[in-house]
Structure formats: C-alpha cells, structure tokens
Amino acid sequence: MVLSADVRVKYLSALREKTEANQVFQKLHYRGSTASHKVCSIDLDYLIYNRHNGRLEAEMLTWEQERHISPDDYDDALHEVIDDLLWRSATPRNKQTLDDLREKGQQRPGIVSLDGVIIDGNRRAMLLRRLEKATQVKQYFDAIILPDAYADNQSEIVRLETQYQMGEDAKVDYGPLQKYLHVRRLNVDLNIPLEQIDKLMNEKSGNAKRLIGTMALMDDYLEHIGCPKLYTMLKDADGTKEGMFVDLYSDLNRLSGGSAKVPWAFDPEVDTIQLRLIQFDYIRLGEFADAKKVYREISHQSLGKNFFSNKDIWEKFRDGHEQSVDPVTTTMGSLDDFVSENPDQFETRVDAARARDKKWAEAVRAPMKQTFGQAHYKLGLATEKLKPSEYLKRALDLLQEIDLDGSTLTAASENLELAMEINRLSYAIKKKFERAPVPA
C-alpha cells in the first residue's frame, strides 16, 4: 500500500540522519555543487515511482488524460500501473537485470527525494519489488536521499533528473518521444529557460528550442486527429512518427523564417497551416514514412524538388487533398462519439482512437495515394529536364500501355477530351517539322 507523503518523509528523514558503521558515500552534483552523500538502504514500502520517468512519460500522460486524473494524485492503482509499465517497457532486459539483482544484489545506488519519489533507479526498484514478492525476502533499495521533497523543490530535482536521464550520464535509451515531453516539462511547467535546458541535456544551443517546437507540432497533431494529449497515439509500429514531425518542423521553420527559397508568393499563414494539416494527414496515414521517406516530396526535399515549391503542383495537390480527405476528417466525429457508437468494444480510449484512425485511413488511403502519385509524377516532369526525344519516347510508351480493346477507355468521357488534347499537341509537333528548314 502506498504510504502517505508525511509518513514517507518522516521515515526517510530519520534514515538520512542515521549513520551506519561502514557507511557508503557517493558523490552527487546537486543544487549547483558536488558533495558526498550517504547511501541508505530504504524499505521499498516507503518509496513511490516517478511518474515523469523518461521510459513511461508518454504512457503516463495518456493514462492521466484517459482517466481525467490530476497530475498530483498518487495512489495504489497508479503505483501498480507504473510498476506494470516499467516492466513492460523493456521486458527482456528487465528479466536479465532481475537475474543480476538476484545473484549480485543492487550494484549501483539510486537517488530518491525526501518524500520517497525515486529520481534515479525506478526500474531497479520495480525489480527489487518483484524479487521481494517472488522470494518473500525483504528487499531494500540503496539510494542517496536528497534533502528536499519532490514537490518542494521540483525544479532542482528535475534538473538532477535531466542530467541522469538525458545528460552525459544517460544510462538507458529512452523512447524517442521522451526528450520532447521532458523539455516541455522543464520549459513550460517549470519555467527553466531553453538555454539552460541545452546545458542540462549536454546539447548544442538551439536543441531545446527545436524539441519544444516539434513537441508543439505533435500536440497540434493530436488535436487535429481529435486525440488531444493521448501521447501514445504518436507511436506506431516502427517506433514513433518522430521523423516526419522533425522534418515538418524544419520545413515550417524555414518557411516562416523566410529562409526557404520558394518561387511563389505563398501566404505565410494560411498556406503554411494547409501544408501542416496535409502533412499531419500523411503522418496519420503512416504509409509514406518507409525507408525511402517519400513523404519528403511534399515540402522537405531541397532545391525546389518538392510539391510546395512548385505552385501549380502544390495547388492541385492541396485542392485534391481538400476535396477527398478533408470531408472524411470533418465528418469523422469525435473520439467520444466513436466510443459511444461502439460501446464496450475497446479496453482503453487509445484502443478506440486507434480503431477510429484505421477507419479514417480506410476511407482516405486510395485518394491520398492517388493525389500524391499525381503530384509526384508532375514534380518529376517539372524538375527533370529531358531532351524532346526522351519525352516523346516516354509519352509513346505510356500511350501504348492503354488497352484499346477494353471497355474502360470509352467508359469515361474525360478520356476523349484527353485524347483530343494529345491529338492537338501531336499535330502541332508534326507541323513544326513541316515548317522547319530542311537540314543541309
């Protein structure tokens, strides 16, 4: 059972005061200075997990959003949820560490706040808990106890947490989403300036700005798909949709900052919102982010080799998307509606959201592929300058692909118009030859 904060503080304060024979000390940089801190053996019952732990922050935020839980609440249920998430976040690795703990005991001490929040060592504490259950032998978590309760000095503790999780001391590869969520927490929730965050994370200047900008895009994407704050919706089978967001952030940044060389006078507000939304839809569909990263043709490829840089191509692409995809998105209904229409079918709102996304994808997949394909083809023509003979050969090859005996050719009246247009053009070409001077 999770003990109250008062009880935890009392226990840990007493432990902090007590000095054992053969006391172990460990150096720690905290509140701006490095000092030796006692390592104490702590009863696991007096500890709670850090809900902002890098490995599970996206899941936690989603969980809170799904259940409308305040970020300050911590109870037995949440304790178990985090325990389970920590276990499932890296099951094979956890099994191996569990064996190590059983055999060698805890090798490296963790860090806990005075009110028992585990700052460093959540995974190890979870495994010790499991070991205790399995062996029925009392286990203790070796850790430095900070002089501050988490809530009383959150900003300093989070700085420490950042160094451990993301700075040069980073020990575990956290999920790709974590850095975005963490920077937002530091900057937006705790008002830590971006330049300081770069230092804490041991990153070059400008990194935190990029992360927070990308995070804002991810948040806007979740709003766009009707799943605000359901961060696990940013994950897909390949990991996350991170790459597409990173590219989009860089594109929008270049466009709004005026460094993108786009040869038409786009509306810096409305056109960039449209670009963002169309890219969101491709992220949502999730089928253009393969190894070839073909989605980059929309706005990311350099030297004008993208749809947005070619006004005619972009406008047709945008209009096609508006006509075929936006009506589906508009009439999709909210996630709440979807859950109500499908009662008791989904265990969580995220499951329902995924099912709703699949339904959306079914409706838009074909038109999106078609619109993209047409723009891709036109981009090729616009950016690849060939000799006339090459164009003629390609046109002939394509025309020869048409099944002249089939009924589909004559079924669509627009095909006749296209044929007449081709006829007019080939007649004009023929005339050019007739009027051209005869080569000597």
Add this chain to the structure above:
Amino acid sequence: MDVSLGYDPSEEMLLIGGAAENAARHPLFAAYLRQHAGRHDPDGLVRVPTPPEALTARYQAVEKILQRIGARLQTTGHVSDALENVRLEEGRFAAFSKKAYDIWHTDIETEEFREFIDAVERVCGGRRFYAKQLLSAFHLAFAQNACNFSVPGAGKTSIVYAAYAYLHQLPDDDPKHVDRLLVVGPLSSFKAWEDEFEAVFEMPPRSRRISGRMPLRERVDHLRGITPGSREIELTLTSYQTLSNSEDDFRIFLQRGGKRTMMVLDEAHNIKGADGVQAASALRLAPLAASRVILTGTPAPNGYEDLSNLFKFIYPSRNLVGFPLSTLRAMSENSLPAAIPELKVRIQPFFTRIRKADLNLPPSSERRIEVDLENAQQQIYSSLERRIVPQLEVELQEQPGAVRVRARLMRLRQACVNPELLLKPLEAEGIFEAEDGDFTLSELDVADAIRSFRATTDLARLRVCKDLAGQIVHTEGKVLIWSYFLGNLELLRRELTGAAEFVEVLTGATPVAGSDGEEDWE
C-alpha cells in the same frame, strides 16, 4: 454555411458567429483557431484574442480560410467600427490595386483625371507639368501611398507637390485630405525641396529643417508643437539620421493635433538595408502617416531584396512584395527566375517610373578630342610602359600579384594623364592601399624627367581643357569636368580659378554638413 464576424474592442476579441461551430469542424479553420487560441463559448460564439493592430491580418486570414472551406462571410449584423473599417479597406484595396495599375499602365482619360489636372493647374501655377508627370502625380494622389522610381531629372519633387496640392485642397473632412508634408532625405536635398515648393506654388514655403544642426531642445519643441508657429509649418524637412535619433518626437509630430501628414522618403534607397536602424525607424513611423511616398531612381541597386522595405513603408500592414528576403536574394542571384514575373505583377500597381526615354531630352552629342603627348610626357610614358608592360604577366603569378599589377597600371595611367601625379604616393589619391606593390621614383630611369615636368606648361591636354572651358564660360554655359585623380582636380581648380565666376571641386571627401552623426557625401 454563413459565418458572421464581429469585433469587441474592449475585450480585444474577434467574434465569429453564425455557423461558426460548423466551420470550426473543418480541419483548416480548426487549426487556425488553435493557432490563435480561439475558444468556443457557451453563447455559440467563437472568440479569438485579437489586439487592434492584428485585426487586419486576422480578417484577411479568416476571409481566405472561409472562402477555402466554402463558407460565406456574412457582412450584415453588428460589427464594430474597427472591423467595418478593415472590411471596407479590404474591399477597397482589391479594386484600388486594379485601378492604380490601370492609371499608370493604360491610357486613361476619365473625368476624375481631368478634375485632377484642373485642380493641379489651379494650385500649382508656377509649373507646367508634362503628361507623364501628371499621370504619375494622379497615381500618387489616387493611391496616397506609392513609390516613384523615375530616373533623375524626371521631376519627382514636382510630382509629389502636384499630388500633395490636390490632396491638400480636398475638404478637411475628406478622408484623403492631407495638411502638411514631412520629407526625409539627404541634407543636400533640403534646398531643392524648398526651392521647388516656391517654384510650384509661387510662394515661399512655411518650412522647417530639422537636422542635427538644430539644438536638441529646439528640435523637440518644434516636433511636439511647443514652438510658436510650429503648427503652421507646412513643409518639414529632416534627414534619415535625425528621424532615427528623434523617432519618439517624430511619432508625436505625426500623431498630434489631428494634422494629417504626407510622409516622403526621398532617396529612399537609404532604407533598403533590411535591418538598418534608420530603415527600422522609418518603418515604425510609417503607419502614422496619412500618405506615404517613396522616391528613388535606383530602387534596387543590389537586387530584388532592396524592394522589400520600400513597399513595406508604403503599406505597412500588407505584404505587397510577397516574398521573404532570402527568396528575393535568390532571385537577384538568378537562382529563382521563375519567381520574378510574379514579383513584378505584385508590385506593378504601386509604383510609377518615368524613364529617360520619356523625358524627351535633346539627343546628346559626344565629341572626342585626341590630344597627343608632347615630348617630355612621351618620354616618361614610354619609359614606364617599357618597364611595366612586359612584366605584367609574370607579376600576376606572384603574391600579391593583383595589387602590384593594379598599382603599376595606375602609374601608367597617371603618366598618360599627368606625370606630376607620379610624384605622390598612390595612397594620396585615396584609391587603394598599394602596400609594397608600388615603385619608388628613384627606381625609374626617367626620375629626373618626372621631377622637372610641369603640367602647367608641359601638359597638352590641360591646355586643350582650359581652352574648351573658357569657350563655354564665355557663352555663359556651364562646365562639368570629371577626373579620376584628386591631384588633377586640384590642378584644374588652380588653373581655372579666375577663368570663371564660380569654380568648385566636389569629391567623395566633401562633407556637406556634420553634427549629430550626420554626414552627407556628395
């Protein structure tokens, strides 16, 4: 789907009603609302925080988005004055742009134009304007905000006065009426503005020059309307430097007392620098002027990027140019040729340009007079030529080859125009630092000949030049002589003083005035 728009100035909120809920389901409108922290309220309205200065941009974007999603913007119902002004302005601007284009690019012969001509001829009795000038002035008076990129000599000052005269004579309650002129330009332009005023209106201007020369207290008192009579000043002249130094006082000047000001930036290429301090001041003050004018014969000396600030000045709330600086630079470097036609179409309605061909200037005639070198100079020149020319190719390969070759060629040129110049170091001419690329006189085998050369007696071309100048002065003509070398200008000054009533030398080192950090260089 009809959507209505309103504005609550006390809350600074754009109010979107009617089918706002429906419209907000559309992804594009929803994203726009998210971007600007729009919120749905229980009364069915969508409220978007909108400070007054952002109202035009919001209106433009919302109108565009509603059009894209197939919703109609309802214009009836209760709208605030501020929003109504924006709405009317937007409607007017589209029609206005087309008309402004037509005025300059098509032969118009409208009643309005004839009225304009009548008014100008009535008020500006001292000048007869030629057709293109009248058209350009009409364009400016119609648009109130415009650029004039005419070549020097086209009469840009007169054109501004003609447009000003028309707008000034309109009734006080006419929204286009202006009361006075604020001209920002180089110090050297002040006199021309005052003289031209007198010439056009046949009366001396009530004018005041506000420059660094004026004591600060006096400057502040004039701009703030404290000095007696300052409110009656019709023509205020200032420099870019002073405008920037006293920006706050000029802000008060432009805002005070219900006076509507036509603000003119003369030689406006001074604000072409995208991030210049003077440009920033002019751009910040622009929205306070009732009418804004850009005058320059060289609108884009470096490239298309120079246009950005000029058009930003005449329409501060609109993106007329439509391209960011980096794109404009790329156009200048010819790496984005596809964008140039669109840029031209976008700015065409907002400028006029009288070209040299429009001025009906008499044809110029050029007569070349060949003057042979006389003995002493021929000896000096030939000696230097023999020494320098065969070595040029070899010297170009050495370090610092280019400087050395340049210095040598400059010396050869001096030997040709006036060997006396060879006695002074090249640096004295202020052309470039020759470092060790120059030679010393003692190295030359014609050193003695150079030392004993006297331009006043041995330089044939000086005699020819003096004769020519004398003939022209004799017939009361004016003479302008260019020379590459400062030493020659000094020589000409000495030799011509006395031959004409007024002889003056103008060089890049001639300061026109200097204080308050202001310096004008002719």
